[in-house]
Amino acid sequence: MATRKKSAKPNVSADELKQYYRDMLLIRRFEEKAGQLYGMGLIGGFCHLYIGQEAVVVGLESAAEEGDKRVTTYRDHGHMLACGMDPNGVMAELTGREGGYSKGKGGSMHMFSKEKDFYGGHGIVGANVPLGAGLALADQYKGNDRVTFTYFGDGAANQGQVYETFNMAAVWKLPVVFVIENNQYAMGTSMKRSTSTPDIHTRGEAFGIPGEAVDGMDVLAVRDAGKKAVDHCRAGKGPYILELMTYRYRGHSMSDPAKYRTREEVQKMRDEKDCIEHVRDLLLSGKHATEDDLKAIDKEIKGIVNGAAEFSKESPEPAVDELWTDIVREA
């Protein structure tokens, strides 16, 4: 993993830093609460938490503009919160309630918001990659300069359809940023055991797609790389690959005991690379905020997350009629 640059004075305003801190903290606290609700049996099925990876979506969203699109895999709660979806609606979908984004019919892995240009939430590893390229094709067809962020993991990077998509995206110069969130484990299989060459960002070279590795635990590095990639796409130069070196603190899903790595490895990442602590340090050491300022943000986030949890418990289960709706649209 790239080491964090400490020397250069970051080119960022106090307000921006506070916003990143707040947005990342919202994801972390939301996910912790989701884990707790899962433990209480209020959330069922598979639940993949984003804890540790928050800088990736928060950094990239800061490079996005109105009308840009995003599509991701099943580890999707962070992406939804980062693009401005309502925490109440996301949490209520996790609990399978009427107030959820999919009226309780999609669950953790299958959630969408057309309003926020969030196109899922996909449970099939790799399948969202051509879907993202298709969204980009639609924008290119319409002649606008919007960009689609297509997120996937290091595990999905071994899927065949990813390379079919790289090829077509390059041939047709589609405005798509392929965002590889490399958290080093495809469920329980480490990169070392599953991936022939370690530098996934170089896999676009065969297709003429530029790519770079970025410290995914540093929200400012992510933001800068995101801006560069987006500019490339908006200029009509075709796709761009970003490999974000990141880490998930929790297991693959709630039922994963994570025996494939040591407790020390996880603790080391938390102690040395945590993305929220990093911004917290920048805020305090740069005198951009006081402990009290940050406490106020913590309190605000706690209120939002507790509110989302309450909403998700109180929202009723979907009406039984919902079983039979939304299967096909009336022609």
Added chain:
Amino acid sequence: MPTEILMPALSPTMEEGTLAKWLVKEGDTVNSGDIMAEIETDKATMEFEAVDEGTIGKILIEEGTEGVKVNTPIAVLLEEGESADDIGEISAEPPESGDDDGGEEKEDSSAEDGSAPAPSAPAKVAQNIEPDWPEGTEMKKMTVREALNSAMAEEMRNDDTVFIMGEEVAEYQGAYKITQGLLDEFGARRVIDTPITEHGFAGIGVGASWGGLKPIVEFMTWNFAMQAIDQIINSAAKTLYMSGGQMGSPIVFRGPNGAAARVAAQHSQDYAAWYSHVPGLKVIQPYTAADAKGLLKSAIRDPNPVVFLENEILYGKSFEVPVLDDFTIPIGKARVAREGTDVTIVSFGIGMTYAMEAAEKLAEDGIEAEVIDLRSLRPLDYDTVIASVQKTNRCVTVEEGFPVCSIGNHLSAILMQRAFDWLDAPVINCTGKDVPMPYAANLEKLALTSTAEVLDAVKQVTYR
């Protein structure tokens, strides 16, 4: 107010577990993310992390305790300023079931939703044969190929968001010439040659449909679409439901399906039954040129994903097509191709050639067969089939697909449920044989169904 720490559910199926080990003791301070205990679930030993910060006020369940029910209080956490004295009466008992959300299952067990048909007396269904176009409409001879081509060209002229993508659809003018001339008229923006990567371009098509376009994705044959079936089913068919109605996939997947001539096992499969199985899809398999044109136009306009199954042998066959400015056939409506009173023959696609030929021969023997062309397989026009069988009391189905879980099997089950009292003989399904398609000419012929088999089946159900 001290916080109860509850026994967590740590897998989708866990109801109870063993509190294997405490890693904290009373009086310890914990922060969010600290590991507090090890818990054995039905699958594995899991680490249990703290969510809130505070001090462990009391441990309620000793380590080593087995069979601890989910949601039983196992410890008490004190927040800043609280002491052990604040802990009131907390018992290490699981909450009673049925208090909050445990009792809702009982209420909805009556099947009012129509999922399980009640075994009440099936009703008589009125026969409703409406013409597809007004009497006296001018007609023109057209091949199925020309019909499909004109349907796409007309829809592309009407709607700029309609485009076609697939292998050899543009410069080559279509592997089977269905897209001939489209590149010249509409240009490379709307007629897109793809590399040979069905999985990838099917997914790109679905994504484009979410982005506001109406893609037509051509597969050179549906056999190659098996590489893309995940995108057709998991991405296109299920997303409207999974999104609670927000998203939709207005996309047509089309191409030749089933056996052609001597192309053997990997190029000859009929996918009618496969795709008809899937909620969220519409499935069409036309026989005539008029249906090919009218249904493809409807399919392109439909806001749902449509699987459009064509047939290479039928591409060159000519039929009368009405000369109308904007001619469409509604999806989900069967066509009574020949009226009769003695037996109902139900078919679709190329199966209709056997059905019609058999009907002509049967007429020579004084048996008047009613032939129904399903055209749409999902939604399927059950009423037209049932009304006919209630009139003829006998039914034979004809298709080229494999016999197990075929469209004919499904229709037989529906007829048993909705027309049992009207049936004078068991329904017989004429299908392809339960073998991979052989190459040898004589074996290929045997592997398909035939007019002779249909005649035999009709004689059996009419006890001749």
